[in-house]
Amino acid sequence: MARPLINVPRKAKRGEVIEIKTLISHIMETGFRTNQMGALVPRDIITLFTCEYDGEEIFRAELHQAVSANPFITFFTTATNSGTMTFKWTGDNNFAVTETASITVE
């Protein structure tokens, strides 16, 4: 499976507000579709996405079925200190993916 695609500026000035873009491969099966036999295809979605940076959770999103497949989420944060950002996606069927990105803050 593809690793998530994360876009974080490699460098930023202290206090600068930076944009973070995230894209992950996931079918986000709603649980409302029926297969060719007429049976409901069970729900299989990412339910939670979080980002931790510099000791704190800086972003949290609870996803429902209405989020498109291959969820794309962008948000902003203030560049505080150099370090690692940790991104976590969890969902149905024990789906759990963690990805990190580093940032240098000067």
Add this chain to the structure above:
Amino acid sequence: MHATRRELLAGAGALCGATCLALRPSQATPDTLRAAIKKVVGNAEVGKGKISMDIPALVENGNVVPLSIAVDSPMTPANYVKAIHIFNEKNPQPNVIDIKLGPRAGKAVVTTRIRLSTAQKVVAIAEMSDGSFWSESVDVIVTLAACLEGTLGETQ
């Protein structure tokens, strides 16, 4: 495997997208939407404004609708956007995404891509650090794509 779709054309030449109406759960109604919003805001008063929603007025495909939300706020520890909740009016389920922010966000701007099953309202509710709620809504028209996989679905 295909999503349910409504038949588009009644007359001759209903060529694309005419899949049968499969069994599906009831649509969200204005009541379900109201109830979902109530769960978030309780009995608090909800002001209009502070939120701008960037969403295409006419959507090429309801499966992937880009949505950008911006909430007017200084995002300081004393005054920031605590949460943004997105709801829809007519999908089988009224919630779309619930976002938690903090003053470190710097900007209360979030984008994502959502699914809309049909032309409907999309509602955003912003919860501020002072406990106040604000809302905005947009009407979106959804068209269907041409030439679908139809009931012959499988790609192999």
Add this chain to the structure above:
Amino acid sequence: MTARDQHKWSPVLRPIVRQMMSKLYLTAGALLIASAAIIATAAEIPLDQRTSAYPGMSRETRAMQDDDTANPATLWVLDGETLWGTKAGAVNKACADCHAEGSMKGVAARYPALRGGKVFDLEQRINLCHTGQQKAAAPFPFESRELLALTAFIGRQSRGEPIAIDETKLEPAIEMGRKIFFERQGQLSLACAQCHNDNWDRQLAGSPVGQAHPTGYPIYRLEWQSLGSLQRRLRNCMVGMRAEPYALGSPEFVALEAFLMYRARKMKIETPAVRP
């Protein structure tokens, strides 16, 4: 306004109103029936009037295609990049072991191509390497994640290149594809040319018809919420036309691909494109 209201109108108005109503219902059908009555001309779209679907898409969909960090197809391109460097098959070699970095530039723009007297499209050519050179036990199935990833990875390296298949060597395939393109098919007795040559600038059921150029394949189709090949899209077309779709990898599809690439000669590759 329904049929039941007809009794309210004068006898003079009734047939007029009825005609208006039936026009309302049969708008799209009428378009097709009218064009079906006109013999599909052998005319191609003038070369300078050719355009991909890209300019006609909404601002948001175009933005999705333009930004590699936002294009869902990038997930497949990255997968393809990983696969490219992964050792595979009985010989335990990666694509990268034989193909130098950057050597795939321009490749996707010249497929389908002739090899050993047979016509291959890019997917089949990849499988030829996978089983023939890497000595893998089985080819990648059509529309499998691996094959799409590799096709997307290779295709991406031709972005901006003009389409240029070998028209001389592929003449028989192009002619076979041309014949299919202009041939009436299916329950509606429609030819591809009737929509895509003769009515490309109109709309059918709210969506632009388009000229049907294969400039962006494999595409991330919003309808599929996934990446897919040209042949998958062609199957969708044929189902829409109420015709029996050809099998993936069939000579008919490869011929049709060859004709479409010839028809789109010199147009720029956009792979991986986003389409509704």
